[in-house]
Amino acid sequence: xIPPDPRQLEQARAARSSxxxxxxxxxxxxxxxxVQANLIAVPADWAYDVLLxxxxxxxACPVLEVLDAGSVASRMAPGSDLRTDLPAYRIWxxxxxxxxxxxxxxxxxxxxxxxxxxxxxxxxxxAGLAEAGIPIRHQELGxxxxxxxxxxxxxxxxxxxxxxxxxxxxxxxxxxxxxxxxSGRYPAVHGAxxxxxxxxxxxxxxxxxxxxxxxxxxxxxxxPVFWACGVTPQAAxxxxxxxxxxTHAPGHMFVTDVPDANYLA
Amino acid sequence: xIPPDPRQLEQARAARSSxxxxxxxxxxxxxxxxVQANLIAVPADWAYDVLLxxxxxxxACPVLEVLDAGSVASRMAPGSDLRTDLPAYRIWxxxxxxxxxxxxxxxxxxxxxxxxxxxxxxxxxxAGLAEAGIPIRHQELGxxxxxxxxxxxxxxxxxxxxxxxxxxxxxxxxxxxxxxxxSGRYPAVHGAxxxxxxxxxxxxxxxxxxxxxxxxxxxxxxxPVFWACGVTPQAAxxxxxxxxxxTHAPGHMFVTDVPDANYLA
Numbered sequence: 001x002i003p004p005d006p007r008q009l010e011q012a013r014a015a016r017s018s019x020x021x022x023x024x025x026x027x028x029x030x031x032x033x034x035v036q037a038n039l040i041a042v043p044a045d046w047a048y049d050v051l052l053x054x055x056x057x058x059x060a061c062p063v064l065e066v067l068d069a070g071s072v073a074s075r076m077a078p079g080s081d082l083r084t085d086l087p088a089y090r091i092w093x094x095x096x097x098x099x100x101x102x103x104x105x106x107x108x109x110x111x112x113x114x115x116x117x118x119x120x121x122x123x124x125x126x127a128g129l130a131e132a133g134i135p136i137r138h139q140e141l142g143x144x145x146x147x148x149x150x151x152x153x154x155x156x157x158x159x160x161x162x163x164x165x166x167x168x169x170x171x172x173x174x175x176x177x178x179x180x181x182x183s184g185r186y187p188a189v190h191g192a193x194x195x196x197x198x199x200x201x202x203x204x205x206x207x208x209x210x211x212x213x214x215x216x217x218x219x220x221x222x223x224p225v226f227w228a229c230g231v232t233p234q235a236a237x238x239x240x241x242x243x244x245x246x247t248h249a250p251g252h253m254f255v256t257d258v259p260d261a262n263y264l265a
Numbered sequence: 266x267i268p269p270d271p272r273q274l275e276q277a278r279a280a281r282s283s284x285x286x287x288x289x290x291x292x293x294x295x296x297x298x299x300v301q302a303n304l305i306a307v308p309a310d311w312a313y314d315v316l317l318x319x320x321x322x323x324x325a326c327p328v329l330e331v332l333d334a335g336s337v338a339s340r341m342a343p344g345s346d347l348r349t350d351l352p353a354y355r356i357w358x359x360x361x362x363x364x365x366x367x368x369x370x371x372x373x374x375x376x377x378x379x380x381x382x383x384x385x386x387x388x389x390x391x392a393g394l395a396e397a398g399i400p401i402r403h404q405e406l407g408x409x410x411x412x413x414x415x416x417x418x419x420x421x422x423x424x425x426x427x428x429x430x431x432x433x434x435x436x437x438x439x440x441x442x443x444x445x446x447x448s449g450r451y452p453a454v455h456g457a458x459x460x461x462x463x464x465x466x467x468x469x470x471x472x473x474x475x476x477x478x479x480x481x482x483x484x485x486x487x488x489p490v491f492w493a494c495g496v497t498p499q500a501a502x503x504x505x506x507x508x509x510x511x512t513h514a515p516g517h518m519f520v521t522d523v524p525d526a527n528y529l530a
Contacts, residue, residue, distance in 0.1 A: 048313040055316065055328050063320055187452065187530055265452055265530040 002261045008034050015255045016077065016085040024087045024102055026144040026213075026251040028136070032127040033260055035076065035189065036253035037064055037118035038230030039086060040237075041107065041246040044069045047115035049158035053236060054117065056155035060164055060232035062120035062188050069113045076256035082116050083108055088249035090234070095241030100249055107246040114246065119230040120189030121253050122167050124260050128182045134175050137217055144251035145169070146210035147229050151203025154232065162236030165212070166194060166202065167229040170222040179225055188263040195226040202226060212250035267526045273299050280520045281342065281350040289352045289367055291409040291478075291516040293401070297392045298525055300341065300454065301518035302329055302383035303495030304351060305502075306372065306511040309334045312380040314423035318501060319382065321420035325429055325497035327385035327453050334378045341521035347381055348373055353514035355499070360506030365514055372511040379511065384495040385454035386518050387432050389525050393447045399440050402482055409516035410434070411475035412494050416468025419497060427501030430477070431459060431467065432494040435487040444490055453528040460491040467491060477515035 004012070011031040027036055042050055047069070054061035065076055072082040082104075089104040090097055108114055122145075126136050138145045145167045152164040171179045176196060184192035195202050207224060208215050212231055218224060237245045248254065269277070276296040292301055307315055312334070319326035330341055337347040347369075354369040355362055373379055387410075391401050403410045410432045417429040436444045441461060449457035460467050472489060473480050477496055483489060502510045513519065 048316065051313065051316050051320065052331055055320075055331055066317055066320055 002259050004034060004257050004259050008259070009257055012077065012255050012257050016080055019087040019102070020081070020084040022102055024252070027087065027253045027255055028123050028126065028145055028251065029139045031255050032130070035064070035256045035258045035260055035263065036121045036123040037076070037256060038121050038233070039082065039116060039118060039246070039248040039254055040233045041114045041116040042242060043111045043244055044113040044115050046242050049160045050117055050233065052157035053154070053160040053233070054119065056157050057232065059190060059194060060154060060228040061230065062190060063117060064120050064188070065118040067116040069115050070108070072108065072116070074118060074254070074256065076118065076258045078257065082254065086248050086252060086254050088252040090247045090249050092237050092245040092247065094243060095238050104246055111244060118254060119233065120263070121230050122183070122190045122227045123253060124189040124263065125183045125186045127260060128185070129179055132178055132182055134171060134179055137170050138214065141217060143214035145213050146216045147212035147231050147250055148202070148204045149211045149235055154236065159242070160236045160240045162232070162239035164194070165229045165231040165235050166226040168207065168216060168224050168226050170216055170218040171225045173221055173223050176223055176225060183227065185265055186260070186263050187265050190228045190230070193225045194228050197223050199224055267524050269299060269522050269524050273524070274522055277342065277520050277522050281345055284352040284367070285346070285349040287367055289517070292352060292518045292520055293388050293391065293410055293516065294404045296520050300329070300521045300523045300525055300528065301386045301388045302341070302521060303386050303498070304347065304381060304383060304511070304513040304519055305498045306379045306381040307507060308376045308509055309378040309380050311507050314425045315382055315498065317422035318419070318425040318498070319384065321422050322497065324455060324459060325419060325493040326495065327455060328382060329385050329453070330383040332381040334380050335373070337373065337381070339383060339519070339521065341383065341523045343522065347519065351513050351517060351519050353517040355512045355514050357502050357510040357512065359508060360503050369511055376509060383519060384498070385528070386495050387448070387455045387492045388518060389454040389528065390448045390451045392525060393450070394444055397443055397447055399436060399444055402435050403479065406482060408479035410478050411481045412477035412496050412515055413467070413469045414476045414500055419501065424507070425501045425505045427497070427504035429459070430494045430496040430500050431491040433472065433481060433489050433491050435481060435483040436490045438486055438488050441488055441490060448492065450530055451525070451528050452530050455493045455495070458490050459493050462488045464489055
């Protein structure tokens, strides 16, 4: 593995420590150059469905790590604790959002056999886009990235089905090809966009009203570019109603110690 | 999906039909340009272990498709039947090789809940190597590719553990970089080599005595180049002793209708 540099590592540890202490913030731009991950955790008897759903929908659900049942220590961040080290969590019961919390310890008390999946996040390649001088609008504005449920069905797996969720970044028309090329180098973290322009083609009626995250600001000469999003499993939870699930809150990711460069194709 | 051209499709269908009729042959070079796949099928209560083992060892076990329990019709080859359409199968009981057969129908009679995994195969990028003028020695000689158990442990998953298995191709020293580059374009089918030269570094004592396949012929000026191999799950079966498993016989793959180009990164 390509190791993190000490400054990056310090940033990642400081961020996780703040979140453990109760800070809630979107993580876009935090510890740039290190991988961030989506979380979905389910009781062990649902783990195969989730892993198979991910396998059949790899663009939306690229699996970075699967923890053993009950384990909360990710290999991607030694010393971390998945129960507390994300800034915000969502708890789901029978497919309904039952609450949002900054400390998910109770989930493991309730379900000691919880199996956690860490799934790649498009924040990973944002550092590459920014380095190439491509504006990351939601970061400039201090907002969360806008995310949308689409009308595109994912491949079902066992008891799970649902629609694809995408994140959107407005990109200047002259930089769209660069954004495709750069993000395409990271197939393990969503890779190239699934759709460029034409929100209606994805069944998105109003870009100004995202289903998750904050409203975007699209300027003249910019094109909306859509990437498969790790919130996709949350849409499957809503559609498929497992008795219990724990996820990160959209945009509030698990910050790891693993440099993005490890996921370059 | 990039569709196959009609001539390729005819070759793939003819090959599967011959195998269904009883022909046994290694499939390297058959229907060039179309993906070939390793098979491992286990009773449903072992499926999560296999899928997790693959997730944790993606170089060796890149999953192309997971069929639902009991299903024998692959989406990668409409009209196919996994029970009969591979040239040769191996049946495993408690980790021991219990027999080799050209017709695996009895496995599904015995275990109607068998879950089949199709795993990427390095034969996929051989067409790319050959197109670039890189010799594929085992094809030239009409032999099976040599495969070796290594001393490198895979990441364990649930009840499964075992060592990495590699395939080896002797490559002229001046073409090694090209072979790395070309195979690296196909991360979903083992990708770039895991090791170049120095067999002892993998724990391989004698290149002339492969654990699977046929002995190689290494000529002056050639370097042994090692790729992660889809026979790796068979080594895990031997080491982990599940009560039952069905696999392809090494080198005797499932020939699909899917062009290699679909797996270009």
